[in-house]
Amino acid sequence: MSQLVTIYGGSGFIGRYIAHRMARAGWRVRVAVRRPNQALFVRTYGTVGQVEPVLCNIRDDISVAEAMRGADAVVYSVGTFDKFGKNNFDAVQHEGAERVARIAAEQQVATLVHISAIGADSASDVLYSRSKGQGEEGVLKHCPKAVILRPSVVFGPEDDFFNRFAGMAVMSPVLPIPGADTRFQPVFVDDVAAAAERAVRGKAAAGTYELGGPEIMTFRELLEMMLEVIQRRRLIIGLPFGLAKFFAWWFDLWQRLSGGLIKAPLTVDQVKSLKHDNVVSPGAKGFADLGLDETAMAAVLPSYLYRFRESGQYAAIKASAKNLKP
Ligand SMILES: NC(=O)c1ccc[n+]([C@@H]2O[C@H](COP(=O)([O-])OP(=O)(O)OC[C@H]3O[C@@H](n4cnc5c(N)ncnc54)[C@H](OP(=O)(O)O)[C@@H]3O)[C@@H](O)[C@H]2O)c1
Numbered sequence: 501m502s503q504l505v506t507i508y509g510g511s512g513f514i515g516r517y518i519a520h521r522m523a524r525a526g527w528r529v530r531v532a533v534r535r536p537n538q539a540l541f542v543r544t545y546g547t548v549g550q551v552e553p554v555l556c557n558i559r560d561d562i563s564v565a566e567a568m569r570g571a572d573a574v575v576y577s578v579g580t581f582d583k584f585g586k587n588n589f590d591a592v593q594h595e596g597a598e599r600v601a602r603i604a605a606e607q608q609v610a611t612l613v614h615i616s617a618i619g620a621d622s623a624s625d626v627l628y629s630r631s632k633g634q635g636e637e638g639v640l641k642h643c644p645k646a647v648i649l650r651p652s653v654v655f656g657p658e659d660d661f662f663n664r665f666a667g668m669a670v671m672s673p674v675l676p677i678p679g680a681d682t683r684f685q686p687v688f689v690d691d692v693a694a695a696a697e698r699a700v701r702g703k704a705a706a707g708t709y710e711l712g713g714p715e716i717m718t719f720r721e722l723l724e725m726m727l728e729v730i731q732r733r734r735l736i737i738g739l740p741f742g743l744a745k746f747f748a749w750w751f752d753l754w755q756r757l758s759g760g761l762i763k764a765p766l767t768v769d770q771v772k773s774l775k776h777d778n779v780v781s782p783g784a785k786g787f788a789d790l791g792l793d794e795t796a797m798a799a800v801l802p803s804y805l806y807r808f809r810e811s812g813q814y815a816a817i818k819a820s821a822k823n824l825k826p
């Protein structure tokens with residue numbers, strides 16, 4: 501019987517790439533999510549029955565334990581940007597992570613891989629980073645030999661970063677952003693999955709790895725790069741933090757009053773987090789320690805951002821057709 505890995509959040513942006521890699525490596529994969537009916541696409545990653553979505557809510561002990569039963573390894577890839585509601589920072593990124601580690605220890609699961617984030621710090625004033633830090637502490641309390649992966653902002657076909665701003669650029673002549681000079685080190689989603697795969701297969705030493713791509717760029721430079729790829733000219737306006745916080749406070753209020761129906765495009769917590777660089781810390785373990793290389797943005801961005809060009813996939817053919825005119 502091949503080995504079994506349970507991936508909590510295995511249908512999410514990062515989780516699905518981990519599920520895909522583990523299936524290709526011949527493992528059986530259990531994808532534990534709240535809406536397995538919306539995760540049926542993961543079945544196509546393997547042969548019949550190899551990859552199965554199962555119902556689980558990481559806020560509930562019994563369903564977490566059932567989803568883990570018989571697993572040789574566990575990956576925790578659940579996260580949120582929500583500070584309100586039941587699925588909030590604390591429930592998902594702190595208590596949920598700790599619950600999975602506690603139950604993994606009880607069930608004597610050999611390997612636990614936890615997806616955290618750069619900046620995780622239980623003393624941070626940013627709620628997202630604080631809950632990530634508390635989650636890491638909770639994981640290590642129960643599973644001291646866990647592998648913790650902390651990516652910077654992650655890019656790939658289903659990302660919520662480049663896709664979001666490219667979508668905005670289609671609609672608006674200006675892109676107002678707070679933290680225009682804040683630095684990021686975007687990392688390709690399948691590189692994060694490769695790191696997780698190595699850890700699941702026992703080929704990574706226990707500890708914390710910070711995962712950043714080959715380029716460090718400011719928020720403004722990243723948007724300029726995105727605009728070049730989608731062949732549009734837009735004005736990028738750097739918003740002062742105070743003004744951004746004012747808008748974000750109202751967005752937060754709308755989200756709260758609407759019971760979560762209206763999603764805040766920018767939250768006060770995100771404004772706070774944009775004050776801090778999101779890059780690999782000096783001396784941190786990273787891809788090199790895992791024996792992996794990083795993928796450059798230029799190699800991937802055009803493959804999925806082309807749809808935001810004025811003529812979508814026909815932009816190149818239209819440009820070359822122009823040369824044919826007499
Ligand atoms: N994306 C990035 O740029 C980035 C950067 C740094 C770190 N990270 C971290 O990487 C991890 C994965 O991020 P992601 O972008 O892949 O997230 P995502 O796309 O939002 O996916 C979240 C996954 O978790 C599941 N989920 C959510 N709440 C759940 C619950 N209560 N019980 C069970 N399953 C639940 C979701 O499925 P259902 O909705 O069906 O439950 C989905 O499969 C997170 O910890 C995130 O903080 C992400």
